[in-house]
Amino acid sequence: MTIIENTETIKSPRISVAPMMDWTTKDYRFFARLFNPNVVLYTEMVTTGAIIHGDAERHLNFNKQEHPIVLQLGGSNPQDLALCSKMAQDWGYNEINLNVGCPSDRVQNNKIGACLMAEPNLVADCISSMQNAVQIPVHVKHRIGIDEMQSYEEMLHFVDTVAKTGCTHFVVHARIAILKGLSPKENRDVPPLRYEDVYRLKKERPHLLIEINGGIKTFEETQLHLQHVDGVMIGREAYHNPYLLAELGQLWQLNMPDRFEIMQQMLPYIEQRLAEGAPLSIITRHILGLFQNLPGARKWRQALSGGNAKSLDDVKHAIQYMQDAIIRTENYIASQQNIELS
Template sequence: MQYQAHRFCVAPMMDWTDRHCRVFHRRLTKRALLYTEMVTADAVIHGDRERLLGFSNEEHPLALQLGGSDPAKLAVAARIGAELGYDEINLNVGCPSDRVQEGRFGACLMAEPQLVAACVAAMRDSQPVPVTVKCRIGIDDQDSESDLTRFIETVAESGCRTFIVHARKAWLKGLSPKENREVPPLDYQRVYRLKDRRPDLTIILNGGIETIEDAQTHLQHLDGVMLGRAAYQNPYLLACVDSVIFGEPSDPTTRGDALAAMLPYVGAHLAKGGRLSNITRHVLGLYHGQPRGRAFRRHLSERATDASATANVLSEAIALAQYGGERQDRSDAA
């Protein structure tokens, strides 16, 4: 099954795309495909599933990203994800962090395409939802176009039909994860050529996409795009995804409307003993580039972190951003 939602995805990002972030993003777009943070197969099998894997029905379409290299464990984790109701299971073959490498998963697996194929086959055989792979264009000195083609074709033979390709290679030694997102040059043309060679596969581009206009350009060549930090740090760009990318009517949503729609969710979270800052940390970029944006962020940063903070703090921030208030510094701008 190929999801039209793959036309626009929000990337899995550790410590960022948790369930609260995803509910907020869903207030802005109904159609984009959302991803969890990466969860290791061992954590899925042995950990607190509600904490690690719990989600709200409104988050669909939603994919679970797994990390691991043991086909048997990944098969169990994929089955658990499918039983919980995830729409897709994604295997991380792109993260270059030392911790991930020590666990023998992430980008280092690009050196072992046969193992990745075995993992994908086991995951597919264990449950009915699609299994996809997120990878880089190469690693270390194994970064030729033929290396990427060999990796993709080997994994595709296992039945994987969808690949999310970060258009940078990863240096497994010598660069931090942050540097690996910025230092290796982007090579979009290599991903375009991959699609030309394998038109039967669904190829989604990740890496360096900053705007909806950028996304539209890439969609002339590829099946989909995946935005990461741009969608997180400037989330209001998601408000036009349904109409511009999917050609569907979208509810006219102002920034204030999107936040006001979060208030019932905030109240439910607080009633269960959660903290306001668990949610508000994900909305700080909503008024990026807007008048009073800095005042909005300051209000939440100062007030929402208090353990006793209530939903009123978010309501006050909405009013401050929209209409100003006594706390507004008239010189403030995002």
């Protein structure tokens, strides 16, 4: 077991990248950290069963550069959650989050995720057991409702019940989840966003740390939400357009890193992972959005996706192509400006 010392303090305002299955792997998290030292990173959801009965080291290991990092757990057995929380603390995680928001059939069948909103007392028991097992913060990520349980008052009852344990931090996905009739993908888009419910929760429970999640895609939107709540969790936009994380550094007056500098830092990491036996494609898939909306971005994605990149040299060639494409564009713009001035 590799124990990683937890030395990071989470900065205010609290900005985080949402836990996303198959996406927020340790390779993505290493990449994401290069954009911004203050953003809080989450693991994918890891079930208690996978840790207790599976390969705990594979599920819990992370790079020391990933701090501050949160382990998101999926489960509903208080004793199992307490055991996994203690393991997470020993491993060096900054915080632990309980998933009460995932709408997939698979996790529902195991009494994990959004279905637990219907059982606030059980969630409170889980949180209490987790808190008693560790000294690091424990919190909850949940929806504003599920199925017929859609009112603000029902969400408030859920939050108040869990808050009686001493839990003070709630990450709220501002959509209900329709567990009977919509797929997990549809549950990310179809139910309308109700940001006002999350704002109201913060207003009526000012002592709680309320973090909002759902459909947030820009620095400007993040600023607007921070006028009403304590934190913002960015979901898929942080994956498809990772340079947003650099733009969010403005919240702490950080300088925005250069995309090519980021790739120069990624190259030794990729080389190390290849030496460990990792396929190149499982790493390059996380960097496809680096040049989103810039000249040559499509060719960048094509060069690195679908197994097209076979070696580290192929990645270096793709970087060189992007450098040339951007220089060509800048030169063209400058020539057009000179023509207009002449």
